[in-house]
Amino acid sequence: MNTNTKSDDGDSRARGMVLAAGRGLALAVGSLPLSVLGFCLSLVSMALIPIGVGVLTTPYVVRGVRAYAGRRRALAEQWGGVRIPSAYRPWPRTSNPWTRTYALLRDPATWRDLRWLQVDMTAGFVTALLPAVLVLYPLEGFALAAGLWRPIVSVDASGYWYAFVPVDDQTSAFGAAALAAVLLVVAHRYTVSALQAHFRLTRAVLSPGQTELAERVKVLTETRRDAVDTSAAELRRIERDLHDGAQARLVAMGMDLGTVEMLVDKDPEQAKRLLAQTRRSSAEALAELRDLVRGIHPPVLAERGLGDAVRALALRLPVATEVEVDLPGRADAPVESAAYFAVSEILTNAVKHSGADRIWVDLHHTEGRLRISVTDNGRGGAAAAAGSGLAGVERRLGTFDGVLAVSSPAGGPTMATMEIPCALS
Structure with a gap:
């Protein structure tokens, strides 16, 4: 029984070593170009702010960088067991591009993400590649012992070095294999830890400060x-x-x-x-x-979920309303309830005050967030001012760390977009 247990532990450690090497290689190969691209786009977009072009592009670039950083946080927790908190300020609700861009630039998390991109394309790349090197480099030593040294030496008369072992004949090739065996033992012990070191480095850069x-x-x-x-x-x-x-x-x-x-x-x-x-x-x-x-709490919400509850709500409205739902699962009951009543409040405001004859509702889940947009073709001019129904929606969503953004120029159309961080079952 003890022998079987030790064998299972060894197999499990070997699988973990290979898995960590593969994940590290995937991170190194995939993250380097994305980090370089994100950093360069951020610099170019911010440099173009004085002439007005960057005002339009910076929010999209920042959103993309945040999504990329959020994906890395998810991988750190899933692959390395390292949880990295985020502390982004709520997305600016204004429709003025200048105000929105400067609000994003005043968010310390924006600059922290940029620092992380620099680290990720340098030290992060090295630490992500290290697990793969620990596993693959010993294979080269075994290949030399199997006879690979002959074609190499025939091409390079000065000899070939495997680490600190010069390989120019079969005996030295066996010496390289012995060193490879030692390195493989080291890899067996430290490959998983090396991958976790990469994620701990990421956490050190991406984690918010005490302030x-x-x-x-x-x-x-x-x-x-x-x-x-x-x-x-x-x-x-x-x-x-x-x-x-x-x-x-x-x-x-x-x-x-x-x-x-x-x-x-x-x-x-x-x-x-x-x-x-x-x-x-x-x-x-x-x-x-x-x-x-x-x-x-509407019975249809408890029984059939948010999508069908909003559809039932739309059927009772005196205005033609189209509802598009793309939810592969259900959120927690409190989140569904908050989202339902937020949509209900916005639809009620649209019917009472907008003068619209058509409303569109879209519900979908992406990047760990429930996103709901309500658009009407009314007269516009809606604002989330204190005392308005939209201010109540903001408070309701804020309980779940959600945000509300309203775009309602004079003459319409009006679009209210809600985001609530949540997972779907």
């Missing part, structure tokens, strides 16, 4: 406080609706039934009329309770 983390905690604290206030207000609304609506109807129904009980023998016709009135009141109370429950 940024403190700022992030402050933002999250404010959004959580807003969420608590919103929840308390929602509970008060539910209590008020129950007290003024269904509860009042049920009390009236109880009184009517008491009257019917007294009149059923004395005045049957009056009792029948009261029973009919009570039946109508019960139907109205039931409808009010259903509306109240739907306002708390």
Whole structure:
């Protein structure tokens, strides 16, 4: 049993060594051109800001660099078990390109990403390539012992060096193989650690500083406080609706039934009329309770997910609404609920205030984010100002680290885009 266990551990370590070498080689080959491209594009785009061209291109370049850095964070956690936090400020909600670009340049995370690109194309490339070198270089020593030294020496009369071993005959080739065996033992022990060293280097450069983390905690604290206030207000609304609506109807129904009980023998016709009135009141109370429950958490949302819930919501609107859904799974229930009511609020605003005769809703999940856009062909002029419905949507999304961006020039169209970081099951 012990022998089998040791054999399994050895096989597992060997597989881990080969896997780490392959992943390191893939990182080195794939990351070098992407890091160089991202860094060069960033420099060129920012250099063009004074003449106006960079104002238009920089947000796209920054978004691409952030997506690339986010992918590296995911690989670090998946391949190396190294978690790298991110602390990007919310994406600028303004539609003014100058304001948006300067807001991105004021974000410390933008410059941290640029520093990481420089490190990734130099020291990062070396540390990513090291696991593959540890595994592949010993193979060269074994190949020399197998006779590969002959064609090499015949071409290069000065001899061939394998590390510090000069190879010019079969005996020295066997010496190279012995050194390769030692190197293979080292690779067996340190290849996985070498790959983790690459990800630890990435974490050292990409991780936010204490000031940024403190700022992030402050933002999250404010959004959580807003969420608590919103929840308390929602509970008060539910209590008020129950007290003024269904509860009042049920009390009236109880009184009517008491009257019917007294009149059923004395005045049957009056009792029948009261029973009919009570039946109508019960139907109205039931409808009010259903509306109240739907306002708390729509049954279709719990049963069929966000996509179908938004489709059902669109069917009840008086404006023609197209819904496009591309969600390969479901988010957590609180995220789905927040997204649903955010979409509901935006659609309600569009119907009431935009004057639009057509609305488009698009839901999809990409790069670890749920992205929802609501577009209408109305008059425009919407703004997420304090006290508006859009400000409430911002607070709702902020609870889940989500953001809202609104583009609504005078004359329309209006596009509201929401992003919530989440994973789909």
